[in-house]
Amino acid sequence: MFENLLEQPAVISRLTHDLQTGSLPSSILFHGPDYSGKMTAALELARALTCHSEGAPWNCSCHSCNSHRLLEHPFIIMTGGRYFYEEIAASAQPLANREDQVFRFMFVRNVRKLLRRFDNVLWEGDTSKLKKNQPQLTSVTDKIELFLPDRDLPSEKKREKLLKDILADCKKLAAAVPASTPINHIRKISAWAHRAGERKVVILENADYMQEGARNALLKILEEPPANLHFILLTTRIGAILPTIKSRVRAYGFSGRTEEQSKLVIKRIFRVDENPYHSLREFFLSHHDIDYSELKKLAELFIKSSREKNTAFRDVVPGKFEREMFIPFLEELTLALNRFMKDAQGNGVNTAVLTRIARWNSKIREYAGNFEILNQSHELLLESLYYEMKR
Structure with a gap:
């Protein structure tokens, strides 16, 4: 088990022990930075929990495991946002001129991580919300079948066109996925979980982003969990999880990967021997059509301007700021801070400066939530953040 989870030995050891001794609780929490393997671990754990073979071996060929490998298993639900487009684009690139089975599996799985966010269980009764995304859902679902490992791949020229079309549709679908799990999804998951059947697994990303109603609905399930249901919550901010929820889950911490470990993951998974990337984040974001060097410059300019009284927002951001650049910019600003x-700590700067930086980081998290959860204007939030940093 967990052969595909790289550079997380402590997590692998704990999970393997808890599975083998039967001490794994029904509700658990994976916490750690983005790109640390939390979703990889969650999917492999879901496979092991539903495997029909003793010990859930990595190469098990039971019907349940085969369904899991292609993310077709009917008793797994995935909800919450993630970096869908970057992940899909990264796995599509090698398929343009290579036919390796491993790349086909990886591409299909990454696309289906996105498609499974539109499962009927989650959207039953909300057909109006799905209607505008139905053309893309149908198109991607049909086209991804051509890349299944048991199929003859289309010609290289046709493959290039298919991949381009799939990426374009996936970009639109990714934008339609709620960053946080809404309360109606939690209620539908609860109804689904109480139906008779085999063991079920719910993987809930961005658990810290849920609004109060959704958190309370989740807490009610965790307090009285149905038989044969496992919840796997994922978060990058364990401190933002409600104490009442944390008290009902077992936490497993994932460490951030070093530059050396990131290069190893890129080499092992994507077969890239020489790469200029210092982190997995840089690698994935390089597949997005955003100039991250410009965002980095803008982040540094925000910090510099915070110390200049007479510099106005439009002096720093003179033109239109695209919506899709907002969250990547906040990430760059956080890294710069x-x-x-x-x-500052190394140079013995006074505590007032460190307190100010901590306040800025808190505001960045607040504005990210206002954008992704409350759908507030990214341009107004950006300008408000700029002047907050000048206070």
Whole structure:
């Protein structure tokens, strides 16, 4: 088990022990930075929990495991947002001129991580919301079948066109996935979980992003969980999880990967021997049509301008700021602030400066939530953040 989870030995050891001794609780929480393997671990754990063979071996060929490998298993639900497009684009690139089975599996799985967010269980009765995405859902579902490992791949020229079309549709679908799991999804998951049947697994990403109603609905399920149901919550911010929820789950911490470990993962998974990337984040974001070097410059300019009284927002951001750049920019700004804080601590800067940086980081998290959960204007949030940093 967990052969595909790289550079997380402590997590693998704990999960394997808890599975083998039968001490794994029904509700668990994976916490750690983005790109640390939380979803990889969650999917492999879901496979092991529903495997029909003793010990859930990695190469098990039971019907349940075969369904899991292609993310077709009927008793697994995935909800919450993630970096869908970057992940899909990264796995599509090698398929343009290579036919390896491993790349086909990886591409199909990454696309279906997105498609499973539109499962009927989650959207039953909300057909109006699905209607505008139905053309893309149908198109991607049909086209992805051509890349299944047991099929003859289309010609290289046709493959290039198919991949381009799939990526374009996936980009639209990814934008339609709620960043946080809404309360109606939690209620539908509860109804689904109480139906008789085999063991079920719910993987809930961005558990820290849920609004109060959704959190309370989730808490009710965790307090009285149905038989044969496992919840796997994922978060990058364990401190933002309600204490009442944390008290009902067992937490497993994932460590951030070093530059060396990131390069190893890129080499092992994507077969890229030489790469200029310092982290998995850089690698995945390189597959997005955003100039991240410009975002990095803008983040540094925000910090510099915070110390200049007479610099207006439009002096720093003179033109239109695209919606899809907002969250990547906040991530770059957070990284820049963390670098600044590290340097400040090394140079013995007073605590007032460190307190100010901590306040900025708190505002960044708040504005990210306002954008992704409350759908507030990214341009107004960006300008508000700029002036908050000048206070």
